[in-house]
Amino acid sequence: MLRFLARLALIVVGCAALAGPCLAHAALVGSEPVEGSVVAASPDTIRLSFNEPVTPLALKLFYPDGRSVEPHGSAQNNDLIVELPATTDQGTYALSWRVASADGHPIGGTSMFSVGHASHRSAAAAPSSSPAIAVPIWLARIGVYLGWIGGIGGAFFLTVIAGRRPPQADRMVVALLGLGAIATAVSFGLQGLDELGSNLADLGSTAVWSAGLQSRYGETLGLGSVALLLAAVALRCRRRGLATGFATASLLMVAFAMTLSGHAGTAAPIWVSRPALALHAAAATLWGGSLLPLLILVATRHECAAPAALRLSAALLPTIAALVLSGATLAVLQGVTVTNLMETGYGRLLACKLALVLVMLALGALNRHVLVPRLATDGPAYGRHLRRVLAVDVCLLLAVLAVVAGWRFTPPPRSVAAMEAALRHRQMLHIHTDRGMAMIELGDRGSLDIRLSGADGRPMPAREVRVSLANPASGIEPLQRHATRVEEGRWSVDELTLPIGGAWTLRLNILVSDFDSLSLEGTLMVP
Incomplete structure (x- = not known):
């Protein structure tokens, strides 16, 4: 138990020390x-x-x-x-x-x-990416998680917690590591396609793979590939101490790799989000990666099944505590609240993940307090009940990974708020010509605030201002409105209702005097 806590602390401290500067989702x-x-x-x-x-x-x-x-x-x-x-x-x-x-x-x-x-x-x-690559990216992300959590976590369980194990367990974990390696390799190309906005037909392009390799996610994939290799070496080592070292290094490496890209690892403040994500990834890998190997031990009635289950049961209590604490921290940093939990795609995926994890926690409590002690006291014959529960746990874990992979396409609430703020900032139109300038701002309630100035920068005197708004791309003919004078150089249009958002062509026809007029035109972004 003390050794386990020491390794977990090493993972967290190592990831915090290696954490470098990184910022939030761009807008x-x-x-x-x-x-x-x-x-x-x-x-x-x-x-x-x-x-x-x-x-x-x-x-x-x-x-x-x-x-x-x-x-x-x-x-x-x-x-x-x-x-x-x-x-x-x-x-x-x-x-x-x-x-x-x-x-x-x-x-x-x-x-x-x-x-x-x-x-x-x-x-x-x-530009827009082809929707056809969304499904391959999602499937590849699930494959990566299966290799990293199931394979690396499974290797850690077999070498550090279980010790002796049947060959079926090794073969299954090696298969997961192989699946992770294939998914990781494919993900380089898919990331390049997404970055360049290309289609699947361009997957053979050198530029696509180069873009994927040089991307931020490419760094995560590269370090994850090394972690997969170390986990495979750990399974092949005959010396227990050396195998433990390789497995621990693999777990440390994949926990750090997950902090190099993605939404969670880039939330401010970085000194909190990245160690929290590393701790979350390490705890999830330990817990999730141990389920399938333990199921194999119990199903084959291996002699080390009961001792391994007892050791894992004791280790999972601090692991789950770390998982919950770090997960709650990340949710707060991502801007998740009770209000937006079901109002955003990110929040709905989080709610689905939480529901699945709660079921897994309930089954884990059943294992810890009932089934594992019975297995230790009554022998392998009682393992069929534990085997069924572990099989359900493995299926739930797969569902969790599928949900988590969906976060690849859903920005967190903090990013959505930043984008909305940027959009509000862009609801202003500045038109500058040699004869005069206009600053137009679209208000929250459909009002236009128009400020006119001459070439010298002083407020422009005008007798009349007419506003025309059109959206030719949507087949909407010009909407004509007369502006109301507020003060010298300032005019307004109230209760302006636009049927759709997007880019609207705005034209100002300014009557300066009986013998002079000015026309200004620009594009106004409407949310």
Whole structure:
């Protein structure tokens, strides 16, 4: 028991010491030129600002006439600087971008601005990944978890807790390690497909595999591959001490590997989230990985089944305590509350996982207090009851892994909140021309706040302001509204109801005097 606690402490301390800097899930928070703005001359660069450092994956700039180029982009702290070719073309430009965030997840979008005036039509749309790769990514993630938790955890159980074991147990754990190795290798390519927005037909491309290898998740997969190898070596070692060392190193390595990417390991503060995730991963690997080997020991009526079950039962109490404590910590850091638990995809998956784990805990209590003591006192003949419960436990574990793999596609509440904040920030439109400027803000209740200024920056006097909003992509003709004057240079439109969200073309027709008028146009993002 003391040895087990010492190893568990070593895992946690090691992961905390190795933890490096990493930030939260990326979200675009601003751009320069401002999204939807109209500028007088073509800028030399476009600056995209994120809430964390990103790595550029793919960039494509669309000209007003539909031509496209692939500009060079470089990351500077939280900004992505894109160098634009020299051009005098006027109209709307669209920069299609795809980047990898610090947690390894690719995100993409399209940022638009106009030079001189807005075009009637935009040539570009935001890139999107093929839904066809979602299922292979999910299946591969389940295979990775089976290899890492079932294989590495199983090797730790057989070499450290069980000691002697039948050859069937070794063969089953080696099979899980092999499955994990295959799934890990395939995951490199699938990650590359997802980052580049490619389809399964491009899986043979060198660029796809290179992108997967260089990604943040690629680091996790690489370290996990080494952990799988160490677990296989541990099973083959004849010396108990050496096998224990390899198995412990494998468990330590896979626990640290899981902190290198993903949502949970990138929540702030890092000094809390990464050790908590390492502890959670280590505890889950110890508990989950021991179920199938113990089932084999009991099913084969091996002589070490009862002693191994007793040792595991004693070790699981602190393991489950660590699992619950670390899991609760991670849920809080991810922004999960009672309110959003069932309102978000992440929360619903968490609720499903909790329900499955609670059933496993109930079965574990039955094992600890009833079935395992009976097995030790009444002999292998009583093992059939324990065998049935362990079989159910293994099925529940598989369901848990399938649910956890679904988190790959669902951002946590904290990331959703950051994205919504970024979207609220982008509900502002700045139009700048040689004759005047307009700052338009869309309010929460459908109101438009319009601030007009002249070329000198002073409030622009105007006699009348008419607003036109259209969404040609959705077949919505222009909505016409008269703005109400609030004060010099400030106008408003109240109770403006837009049927759908997306990019709306906004035009201001400003009557400066009986003999002078000004027209300004830009794109307003509506949630």
